Amino acid sequence: MAQVVQKAAAAPAAAREPSDMEVLHPERVLVLGGESVMVREYGNVEWLRALPVAEPLVAAIAALLAGEQEPSYEVALDAIARHSDGLIPLIAQSVNRDVAWLDTLSPGEFETVLMTWWGVNGHFFVRRASNRQVIEQASAVMKAKAVALAAQTALSAGGPSTPPSSPMGTSAATSAPTPSDS
Numbered sequence: 001m002a003q004v005v006q007k008a009a010a011a012p013a014a015a016r017e018p019s020d021m022e023v024l025h026p027e028r029v030l031v032l033g034g035e036s037v038m039v040r041e042y043g044n045v046e047w048l049r050a051l052p053v054a055e056p057l058v059a060a061i062a063a064l065l066a067g068e069q070e071p072s073y074e075v076a077l078d079a080i081a082r083h084s085d086g087l088i089p090l091i092a093q094s095v096n097r098d099v100a101w102l103d104t105l106s107p108g109e110f111e112t113v114l115m116t117w118w119g120v121n122g123h124f125f126v127r128r129a130s131n132r133q134v135i136e137q138a139s140a141v142m143k144a145k146a147v148a149l150a151a152q153t154a155l156s157a158g159g160p161s162t163p164p165s166s167p168m169g170t171s172a173a174t175s176a177p178t179p180s181d182s
Contacts, residue, residue: 026120032109037095039116046093047124053086054125061129080118091117 027040042050051058060079064071071079080087092099094117102110 028116028120030112030116032105032112037097037113039095039113039120041120042094042124047121050090050093050124051128053090054083054128057083057087058125058128058132061125062132065129065133080114090121094121 027038030037030039057079060083064075064079088099088102091114092102095101095113102113105113
């Protein structure tokens with residue numbers, strides 16, 4: 001006899017892996033004041049152009065990644081807030097609005113846009129910071145190897161390969177001629 005089996009509830013979005021579509025097209029639609037607003041991912045050239053403006057944030061993220069503790073939400077938000085002058089135009093660009101429109105949002109709405117923008121585009125900045133960390137670590141390893149090799153080369157090239165001979169016991173003036181072989 002067949003039984004009716006209840007389906008397990010879908011895992012919350014934070015607990016599940018993103019779908020292929022979410023990875024390929026991470027845009028999100030928000031409803032703010034009854035109006036739909038799409039928060040879109042930067043295009044290839046667009047994020048490249050955004051990097052000079054976002055450099056202070058990338059540097060701050062790199063410093064957070066280099067730290068011993070995993071950054072909390074508040075620490076990450078503080079890093080974003082410290083560099084808001086450059087980021088606010090980037091956020092406006094992502095929602096296809098002007099900065100003045102962002103100023104009209106309530107604090108809660110703005111935080112929703114900010115966190116959604118970060119969810120859609122933050123990986124660009126974190127990836128730059130992570131790559132910077134990897135390159136700095138690899139560079140430090142290479143420098144340490146170069147210093148060790150230079151020290152090893154200096155030791156082998158600078159010192160004599162055999163100990164010096166003892167001084168001559170006789171001088172040419174006082175020594176008798178050496179007999180020749182017959």
